[in-house]
Amino acid sequence: MAAAPMFDRIAIVGLGLIGGSLAAAVRERGLAREVVAGVRSARTLETALAAGVVDAGSQDLAEAVAGADLVFVAVPVAAMAATFAAMAPGLSPHALITDGGSVKGSVIAAARQGLGAHMRRFVPGHPIAGKEKSGVEAADPLLYQSHRVILTPEPDTNAAATAKVCALWTAVGAEVLTMSAQEHDQVLAETSHLPHLLAFSLVDTLSRQGHSHDIFRYAAGGFRDFTRIASSDPVMWHDIFQENRDAVLTALDRYVADLADVRSAVAAGDSDALLGLMTRANTARAWFLARQGRTSFTHAQGALDEDAMTQQQQAAAGERSKPEFRLQPGGALTGSVRVAGDKSISHRVIMLGALADGVTTAEGFLEGEDALATIQAFRDMGVVIEGPQNGRVRVHGVGLHGLKAPARSLYLGNSGTTMRLLMGLLAGQAFDTELTGDESLTKRPMERVAKPLRDMGAVINTSGSGTPPVLISGGQPLKGLHYDMPMASAQVKSALLLAGLYAEGRTSVTEPAPTRDHSERMLAGFGYPVERDGATVAVQGGGRLTGCDLEVPADISSAAFFLVGASIAPGSDLLLPHVGMNPTRTGVIDILRLMGADIEVLNPRDSGGEPVADLRVRSARLKGIEIPAELVPLAIDEFPALFIAAACAEGDTVLHGAEELRVKESDRIQVMADGMQTLGVSLETYPDGIRISGRPDGAAFGSGDIQTHHDHRIAMSFSMAALRASGEIRIHDCSNVATSFPGFARLSAAAGLNLTVLEP
Numbered sequence: 179m180a181a182a183p184m185f186d187r188i189a190i191v192g193l194g195l196i197g198g199s200l201a202a203a204v205r206e207r208g209l210a211r212e213v214v215a216g217v218r219s220a221r222t223l224e225t226a227l228a229a230g231v232v233d234a235g236s237q238d239l240a241e242a243v244a245g246a247d248l249v250f251v252a253v254p255v256a257a258m259a260a261t262f263a264a265m266a267p268g269l270s271p272h273a274l275i276t277d278g279g280s281v282k283g284s285v286i287a288a289a290r291q292g293l294g295a296h297m298r299r300f301v302p303g304h305p306i307a308g309k310e311k312s313g314v315e316a317a318d319p320l321l322y323q324s325h326r327v328i329l330t331p332e333p334d335t336n337a338a339a340t341a342k343v344c345a346l347w348t349a350v351g352a353e354v355l356t357m358s359a360q361e362h363d364q365v366l367a368e369t370s371h372l373p374h375l376l377a378f379s380l381v382d383t384l385s386r387q388g389h390s391h392d393i394f395r396y397a398a399g400g401f402r403d404f405t406r407i408a409s410s411d412p413v414m415w416h417d418i419f420q421e422n423r424d425a426v427l428t429a430l431d432r433y434v435a436d437l438a439d440v441r442s443a444v445a446a447g448d449s450d451a452l453l454g455l456m457t458r459a460n461t462a463r464a465w466f467l468a469r470q471g472r473t474s475f476t477h478a479q480g481a482l483d484e485d486a487m488t489q490q491q492q493a494a495a496g497e498r499s500k501p502e503f504r505l506q507p508g509g510a511l512t513g514s515v516r517v518a519g520d521k522s523i524s525h526r527v528i529m530l531g532a533l534a535d536g537v538t539t540a541e542g543f544l545e546g547e548d549a550l551a552t553i554q555a556f557r558d559m560g561v562v563i564e565g566p567q568n569g570r571v572r573v574h575g576v577g578l579h580g581l582k583a584p585a586r587s588l589y590l591g592n593s594g595t596t597m598r599l600l601m602g603l604l605a606g607q608a609f610d611t612e613l614t615g616d617e618s619l620t621k622r623p624m625e626r627v628a629k630p631l632r633d634m635g636a637v638i639n640t641s642g643s644g645t646p647p648v649l650i651s652g653g654q655p656l657k658g659l660h661y662d663m664p665m666a667s668a669q670v671k672s673a674l675l676l677a678g679l680y681a682e683g684r685t686s687v688t689e690p691a692p693t694r695d696h697s698e699r700m701l702a703g704f705g706y707p708v709e710r711d712g713a714t715v716a717v718q719g720g721g722r723l724t725g726c727d728l729e730v731p732a733d734i735s736s737a738a739f740f741l742v743g744a745s746i747a748p749g750s751d752l753l754l755p756h757v758g759m760n761p762t763r764t765g766v767i768d769i770l771r772l773m774g775a776d777i778e779v780l781n782p783r784d785s786g787g788e789p790v791a792d793l794r795v796r797s798a799r800l801k802g803i804e805i806p807a808e809l810v811p812l813a814i815d816e817f818p819a820l821f822i823a824a825a826c827a828e829g830d831t832v833l834h835g836a837e838e839l840r841v842k843e844s845d846r847i848q849v850m851a852d853g854m855q856t857l858g859v860s861l862e863t864y865p866d867g868i869r870i871s872g873r874p875d876g877a878a879f880g881s882g883d884i885q886t887h888h889d890h891r892i893a894m895s896f897s898m899a900a901l902r903a904s905g906e907i908r909i910h911d912c913s914n915v916a917t918s919f920p921g922f923a924r925l926s927a928a929a930g931l932n933l934t935v936l937e938p
């Protein structure tokens with residue numbers, strides 16, 4: 179026997195696009211035994227009956243709703259009060275009532291008057307699924323699929339009624355959100371009502387001009403796109419602007435004030451103000467598209483156009499939030515691969531470029547999500563940044579004291595480097611800031627930076643466990659200090675040097691072992707004096723930076739996956755051009771060479787203050803080693819990849835002194851160990867390292883499923899394992915690869931890895 183439908187009788191009062199489409203969807207899915215319409219016009223009812231959208235109907239609203247267990251009111255918002263009053267006498271005592279009005283405050287007020295004792299079973303709602311088309315002729319049973327419906331239950335609304343209405347919308351394919359009516363009206367005023375008002379108003383202004391005929395003749399795509407929504411139903415929008423008057427006025431006033439600023443910028447030829455506006459808006463729209471498609475920011479930038487996407491494509495993009503890498507075993511890496519730009523250097527280009535006087539340009543910039551998070555943070559602090567486009571950025575420096583207070587907290591995604599360096603930089607500003615990040619960043623320790631900064635006079639709060647969010651109180655005078663760093667961390671060192679730019683006197687840091695020195699090199703490149711004496715580096719506060727032109731080399735940390743892949747896959751011969759060879763970063767090459775790898779350094783040269791070279795790597799028989807302690811900080815990000823090499827080496831590889839790996843984007847010792855054990859590798863973990871027993875011949879890995887734990891380097895390391903696996907490897911949740919290496923999947927497949935990206 180078929181399951182009983184969700185409702186016995188649904189009454190739809192008002193059969194326009196919204197009411198008609200719900201009626202059609204309910205009938206098509208068999209969600210009610212009977213669908214009855216309450217309508218004003220006999221002709222609408224005739225059309226709906228002929229189209230099979232409803233079973234029956236009446237022009238008498240009390241009669242139409244009689245015996246219904248759910249009533250959906252979908253009349254224009256201005257007609258709600260009269261409609262509620264007219265139907266109330268016919269409502270059965272247990273009937274649930276909901277509506278589809280675009281304004282909630284005024285509809286709720288009307289319902290309180292008209293529905294009387296039925297009010298507790300009234301669940302105010304708003305399906306966000308309009309089109310320019312209207313009328314029951316446009317009714318579409320799929321209209322609500324993958325669209326949002328906002329419910330705004332009142333404190334006295336019956337919870338079971340809300341749950342049942344929610345179930346109905348879910349059953350027709352919608353995603354249901356709940357918020358207060360006030361919040362709804364404000365959000366909608368900004369995201370829907372204001373844009374409609376502007377579209378109507380712009381078309382009106384232009385059409386009333388003397389030469390409007392010509393304007394429309396020459397009006398091209400921009401005009402059509404901007405004004406598409408001016409084709410919507412004028413009466414409906416007239417009602418909305420009146421019913422949501424206060425919220426619309428607030429949004430309009432804010433916009434008019436901003437528009438006045440835009441006018442002044444155009445009049446004054448203020449190109450920084452204009453570029454700032456355009457670049458901020460451009461990025462904001464890319465973020466919005468990324469969120470809408472729930473895809474990664476780098477996917478969305480320039481790649482998607484929401485208008486060009488079909489509903490199915492948008493739904494697919496939503497699913498793409500967690501792409502999976504699927505790898506077939508075997509293969510060799512050959513040819514030439516130019517890997518992504520250096521992440522550490524890209525962050526610093528933006529930071530120092532922003533603090534400099536004049537313009538800074540860079541080529542080869544990393545268009546990965548971490549670097550984009552840094553860009554966004556500085557845009558939020560008023561810095562104009564053009565690009566990145568094809569690896570080019572232009573930063574319009576504002577000087578050491580030119581940053582502006584951001585309007586909201588700075589969201590830094592997955593990027594530990596951005597957060598820690600910014601803590602130092604922001605400690606010296608006149609304004610307060612809050613730094614937040616994603617799930618992985620929110621677990622990472624920030625006290626290592628906060629503590630010495632407090633000793634300089636900064637006021638910084640972290641959460642109870644020393645993790646983000648980080649609150650930095652501005653306006654604190656900083657004093658230089660000497661700091662003996664307890665751990666080898668370039669992020670801590672850099673944060674203190676950046677704070678040192680704002681401190682009185684000299685700030686010096688001594689490191690227990692050499693760490694990457696990009697901050698020192700780049701400060702010098704911007705003309706800021708940096709003293710170096712053995713393990714100590716120091717700056718004097720109060721200097722200035724001058725904008726310059728830079729080139730970002732390819733990231734040796736990204737090259738590392740290919741150095742390992744080509745070493746372990748027989749028959750490989752791969753060229754990696756223009757890789758950064760800063761001696762504080764080349765530990766991965768030293769370690770691989772100690773293991774017997776065949777890596778040639780070709781054409782070494784200088785590129786804007788950083789050494790670079792082309793690397794040629796050929797497969798080799800690797801042997802296990804004890805990794806020398808002094809190389810650990812020089813290869814800190816490359817260990818996940820090196821563990822894969824170790825599993826293919828003869829004998830044991832032992833790592834100690836690497837407890838830092840436990841507080842990266844994931845606990846890289848544990849997450850790598852778990853994944854390798856899944857693939858049959860024998861190993862033992864230590865608090866500060868790992869012992870891996872390798873298999874030099876044949877397959878070193880089996881097949882299986884790998885979890886990345888939001889860590890890009892885990893995903894890319896296990897991809898290389900496939901070159902020496904006996905079966906398929908499936909790596910789940912690989913969206914994080916875009917953090918440091920967008921394009922990894924395409925480049926590695928072109929070089930010979932059997933990788934497909936599954937975007938379910």
Ligand SMILES: O=C(O)C1=C[C@@H](OP(=O)(O)O)[C@@H](O)[C@H](O)C1
Pocket residue numbers: 521522523595666667668669670672694814815838
């Ligand atoms: O300064 C930098 O750009 C970085 C320093 C390192 O972190 P630690 O300073 O925490 O070792 C490294 O792991 C990170 O990927 C980038």
Ligand SMILES: C=C(OP(=O)(O)O)C(=O)O
Pocket residue numbers: 521548592593594595596815842843891918
């Ligand atoms: C540790 C890393 O980066 P961050 O600390 O900037 O998140 C990394 O890229 O491996």
